[in-house]
Amino acid sequence: MKSLETLFVLALIMALAISATSDSETNSMRGTSRFLGRVAMTSCEKYPKICHMKGSGGPDCCNNKCVNFSTDRFNCGRCGKKCSFGKMCCDGKCVNPRTNEKHCGKCGNKCDARGSCVYGMCSYA
Numbered sequence: 001m002k003s004l005e006t007l008f009v010l011a012l013i014m015a016l017a018i019s020a021t022s023d024s025e026t027n028s029m030r031g032t033s034r035f036l037g038r039v040a041m042t043s044c045e046k047y048p049k050i051c052h053m054k055g056s057g058g059p060d061c062c063n064n065k066c067v068n069f070s071t072d073r074f075n076c077g078r079c080g081k082k083c084s085f086g087k088m089c090c091d092g093k094c095v096n097p098r099t100n101e102k103h104c105g106k107c108g109n110k111c112d113a114r115g116s117c118v119y120g121m122c123s124y125a
């Protein structure tokens, strides 16, 4: 009788120990994926390919960050090329969307031959 009780207690302890281990295992797994996420965010200098992964900030690596040179106004066309105030980055070029006939108001908004860009709108007057 006594040994059966001991066995039961032992089994209980083992069950607790197992659940405790699996708990800490899930925690460390979560920690690992968080760690991997951080690596993906910050080491494109080492691994430029990560910028081509879905959900990255863009295909280009600049100051260890994934950016899109074609639209990033702080890295327009190349790393570190900042567009001045009021300009935006379209196709890797800083443009003034209030007057640019190819990017009037927004990137890719072209005014046709008769129109001109006035305050960011194509005017045909």
Ligand SMILES: *[C@@H]1O[C@H](CO)[C@@H](O)[C@H](O)[C@H]1NC(C)=O
Residues within 6 Å of the ligand: 058, 059, 068, 070, 071
């Ligand atoms: C970069 O931005 C342009 C304009 O929004 C977009 O067409 C292009 O798909 C982007 N590149 C990538 C790889 O996200």
